[in-house]
Amino acid sequence: MIRKIIEIQEEKCNGCGLCASACHEGAIGMVDGKARLLREDYCDGLGDCLPQCPTGAITFVEREAAPYDEAGISRLRQWPCQIKLVPVNAPYFHKAKLLIAADCTAYTYADFHRDFMKGKITLIGCPKLDGADYSEKLTEIIKNNDIRSVTILRMEVPCCGGLEMAVKKALQNSGKFLPWQVVTISTEGQILD
Template sequence: MKRKIIHIDEDTCDGCGECIPECPEGAIQIIDGKARLVSDLFCDGLGACLGSCPNDAITIEEREAEPYDERLVMERIVEGGPSLIEAHLRHLKDHGATDYLQEAVSYLEENGINVPTITGGKAHACAGTCPGREARTLETTEGQERAASTTSRLGHWPVQLHLLSPLAPYFKEADVLLVADCVAYALAGFHDRFLAGKSIAIACPKLDSNKDAYIEKLRLMINEAKINTLTVIKMEVPCCSGIVRLAQEAASRASRKVPIKSITVSIRGEIIEEKWI
């Protein structure tokens, strides 16, 4: 498929690193003195990094790209040498993309390329993943299960739709919640009633920008992560209805069909409507 993705002019780049904090997916790192896109897999093509480059070395290009084919990504990564290979593998590990990490390692082994050790600590902050965006799986202890009414049911991180990867392991064949970010403040018992056992993405349909990127991420969840169901929970206020339209538009662009439920919450924290759409 043809999609937008960043391109870095290595001749113009001076390795200042100003673009690193602006990359929502942590897909850019400074390798051998130059900014490098370490993974097509996590670049959403939004271009948040463009304005931060003092030398205008970063642009958006549109090119044919197989949908997140890790082996095709590795063909390009190995051309950058050992440092870029190691950075890419660490990038996959930090995002919890274990399936793609295994594919990358298998590719290296099959082609007789040394597999770097990435089991140690994290890389320097300027060459690693922002802790606030790092994908993690959170587990509940037995004691916490018994105290369910006061226990968080959050099973992964990040949760903001702009930051998360739609192909993270916790979305694969999962029941997914798409939730307006005010809902959890209004709805008492949200964790136990709705979040337990599910994966979640939150968004604000009024204040968030780049809605097309949200639609594309939801489409990838449906098509590539093969989510099981999508439940959209929104507030009753008119400006919140846009989150349902995001889900419907993503479903219309997807080749798979997935059941979608819409739940509306009043500002008093009551469920006032629940329906399949």
């Protein structure tokens, strides 16, 4: 099919990787120090990568390309994603919308990636299994970075209350007033609120 897709001019690429970080679909990767379109079926044709390129190496073209396949795309934008493993300061926190999710939500809610992770930095954890109070680390992440919003994704089960309480405490202790919301998933995989 003929569609709009990005094209990367390798000779202009300086290897900074900003385009790969900006590509929410994971279509762009770094190969031998240069940006490459790795999966044309992952390129949505919206061009989030274009304004990030300092050398003008990326342009739009209309050409024969595999159709965009949103269904198979991971929305994870950073690694690691476990709350206990993420650094307090990382470039991906700049102007980030945070999704702080209970581990079980990704297994219970079938469209977790599409409906909740898209466009967000995802942090996952389970205070019951990790035996941790995440509030201090989350406070430092929120306080020391330009966070735009926070979504708490939890299960309806009582143990997920620990995650919600930790995030609320972190928001309060950070001294920042950010938009935030809590979304609760049932054990059957439905959104309750």
